Amino acid sequence: MEWFEELYGNTGIKIRVREKMVDFHSRYQHIQVFDTYDFGKMLVLDGKIQLTERDEPFYHEMLVHVPMFSHPSPKKVLIVGGGDGGSLREVLKHDVDDVVVVELDEEVVRVSREFIGIDRGAFDDPRVTLLIEDGIEFVRNAGERFDVMIVDGTDPNPYSEHIISEEFYKMCRKISEIFATQSQSPFVQQDYFSTMLRNISRVMDVRVYVNFVPTYPLGLWSYMLHSPSFPDLEELRRRFEERKVEVVHYNPELHVASFALPEWLKMVVEKALKG
Structure with a gap:
């Protein structure tokens, strides 16, 4: 079981993922894409969720x-x-x-x-x-x-x-x-x-x-x-x-x-x- 976590201060969000589809550093930032169980595809930049298909x-x-x-x-x-x-x-x-x-x-x-x-x-x-x-x-x-x-x-x-x-x-x-x-x-x-x-x-x-x-x-x-x-x-x-x-x-x-x-x-x- 794999989870993605994003923390802000002493709290955060935790989302279960099926697969890590993309994971590399561009010239400007760390780019990741995950396939999640509940939110569809999820774009993450520098560890911060930018979007999920669901919301x-x-x-x-x-x-x-x-x-x-x-x-x-x-x-x-x-x-x-x-x-x-x-x-x-x-x-x-x-x-x-x-x-x-x-x-x-x-x-x-x-x-x-x-x-x-x-x-x-x-x-x-x-x-x-x-x-x-x-x-x-x-x-x-x-x-x-x-x-x-x-x-x-x-x-x-x-x-x-x-x-x-x-x-x-x-x-x-x-x-x-x-x-x-x-x-x-x-x-x-x-x-x-x-x-x-x-x-x-x-x-x-x-x-x-x-x-x-x-x-x-x-x-x-x-x-x-x-x-x-x-x-x-x-x-x-x-x-x-x-x-x-x-x-x-x-x-x-x-x-x-x-x-x-x-x-x-x-x-x-x-x-x-x-x-």
Whole structure:
């Protein structure tokens, strides 16, 4: 019997695995893929679970559809990170014309497509441009604007630190109308969450929203959204019906409810903004 364990502080998660399918170090990180009993294929980077087939829609749908449905008609989208293809798959469910994916590690793309396949062919869509380069360099040199920009970054590591910097967010604000990023667990990774919130809030107004992803640290996950407007439930329902997006997890009611924060998290947000 083989088990995978991910620890965060004095707690963690333990998942029984059938087989270790991939295990090697790329130029940037340790990449592993496991076949698990209860969660399907599982992608792990530097010992941290990035996704499982069973609950990845919980994460990707909320990261993508909250900003996408916040825009009345998104046509041009930028994804920084997201080499597994889950965010790209969800973006393409909208009537977009052009999607640029900027991923640092081409091995993540290759392994995800070959051994997991949650992109479901999204990388082959003619509307998609995949660039293997540093996201901050792309944003710094971008000569174009995007309706929606989504940052689907990895867990904190030396290669991801610069994409939570004030400098990065300042450049993002210049090229995107609506901006969304995942922001880790505000419960287990509170320092990292607070640093992200402080840096981004110096550049643009954001609202925090939360969601449940069972295989992420203790299940609670957060995101941050900058948008010039926040559609009400009636408008979200209209857009949802009009675009006919097929989903596993997201719906307009959950979209609205995800911005209702518990009192303890309101206090974490308030403290971070004062820091």
